[in-house]
Amino acid sequence: MPLEGIKVLELARTLAGPISGQLLGDLGAEVIKVEQPEIGDESRRFIPPEWNGESCYFLSSNRNKKSITLNLKTEQGRNIIYEIIKDTDILIENFRTGATEKLGTDYQTLKKINPRLIYLSVSGFGRTGPEKYRAGYDLLLQGYSGLMSTTGELGIPYKVGPSIADMSAGILGAFGVLAALLARDKTGEGQFVDCSLLDSQIMMLNYLATSYFATGSSPEPMGQAHNSLVPYQVFKARDKNIILAVGNDSLWVKLCKAMGWGDLLEIEEYRTNQSRVANREKLVPILSERLGQLTSEEICHTLDQTGVPCGPINSVGDAVTSPQAVARNMMVEINHPIVKNLVTPAFPVKLSATPATVRQHPPLLGEHTEEVLSTLGLGKEEIAMMRREGVI
Known part of the structure; x- marks a missing residue:
């Protein structure tokens, strides 16, 4: 597979960062998702909708990953991260700006351990600029970026149905990582990849942004019409x-x-x-x-x-069961220990020689903790003690 042999450590949660991890996993990377003990990725609790008690939100964004639980606020937890990072190719995180420095998992710290590390940092507003410390959520960035001002009827802005700011940032984050991997082949060194929801939505404005500079006026929403084409x-x-x-x-x-x-x-x-x-x-x-x-x-x-x-104008059900979507294999069935016959959207790009695959169901919380820690040389008794002490 394209990314076979590439190891990813995912410290991300909710949607944008996890989408990056899932795309890399679909292409063959080994993805280890780090979650908070007993709590896990908050998207596990984004219910409804649910499927046999499992969040559809989480199920759709976390296949091809292993889940370990680790308390990053403990010294032992951080030391485990430092051990894992030694042979990790890519790290994905989407904490608030400044949080990784407090945890000791920032790029400057980790690149000293592994100079070849590619560090993908996904945030709402980016890691530079006057608003870098603001929290970023999909709805907030749909509004802040100008996207909502162009959607809906005049004076009545609408959000896009899917989480387009999160999804596009996750896709572009994975795109940036792939570019960094190619660069590393030439230089031998990793780099910091700064990807934000705001930047992704500014890019998505495309000709609407250019038209502002051309005319001096911001485009207004056209409802169900198009401002440049008729009919x-x-x-x-x-x-x-x-x-x-x-x-x-x-x-x-x-x-x-x-x-x-x-x-x-x-x-x-x-x-x-x-x-x-x-x-x-x-x-x-x-x-x-x-x-x-x-x-x-x-x-x-x-x-x-x-x-x-x-x-x-299809419903979601009409679209995902349409003859064309079926012929394109755009929904994939996954074996899952709780959700029987789980179905989620498949990897959307068809590679003729090295296609994406599903090898791992969206993991249960901490499902692979002992498996991963054992590869670091930790024994069962030591792992059990860490569990008692709340490290894992």
């Missing part, structure tokens, strides 16, 4: 809502010809996308009235034949 939005068919995504002038011509709307092709105001955007207030009601007379199946069948992008 590119939700329309109501006779039976249900559909998406119509006409992304260029060629598709506009195909749409009108397929639907028998030759009259619209004769109107100069609708000839180019730029002119359609300028005249959306006149064009969209015309399209809405015409599409509203047809069923969603009639519309989609006709447009699918000509290559005009259109489709239904």
Whole structure:
């Protein structure tokens, strides 16, 4: 596998950091997740939803990991971290800024033990700047980053349904780690990888951010429409809502010809996308009235034949059980000691020669503590004493 032989120590919890760890684990890395004794990752208690008493939140973000419990506030607990870090390639943490220094698990301390260590630090606002000490949660960063100001109706901001700030930061964190691994092959040295929810969402703004500097004005929410393309939005068919995504002038011509709307092709105001955007207030009601007379199946069948992008607004259930998602193996079944037939979203990228795999169910709290500690040369009696003393 791509990351076979790579060892990851995960000191992260909730979502962003654990997603990074899960992606690396899917690609073959050995991931050891460190959790607080008796308490564990707080996402274990993010209920509802649950499956046989287990948090769906935790189950979806922690496969391909081993779980050990360790009290990092004890000297013995820290010493175990120092021992593990000697042959660790990657460390992932998402504590508040300053917390790792107090615990003695910061990059400057650990790189003295292992100069080849790649240290991924995931935070809400980043480890530099005037707001580096602020706590960061997905909802907070969706708002702070400007994302929510572009989502929903004017004056009524909406959050994105999934935890997009956490998820994108986790994905980009793993991306940064892979780049650092390539760099280490050239230099022989590890490095500090600083990844924040804020930075990930600023990147996600993409052309909306660029347009601010171009125009001096912040983009406003467009509801279910698009500020740069027309028609590119939700329309109501006779039976249900559909998406119509006409992304260029060629598709506009195909749409009108397929639907028998030759009259619209004769109107100069609708000839180019730029002119359609300028005249959306006149064009969209015309399209809405015409599409509203047809069923969603009639519309989609006709447009699918000509290559005009259109489709239904699926529920989550419709999407994950759709023939295309099934054909793409996008849901994976995992053997779990408590949740029988556990199903979670699979690794989303298909590698032809070295595909991602699921080798380990999302671990029970501390399931692998004795296994990992024994590899450090600790005996059963010593491990039992550590348990009695609250170290593990």
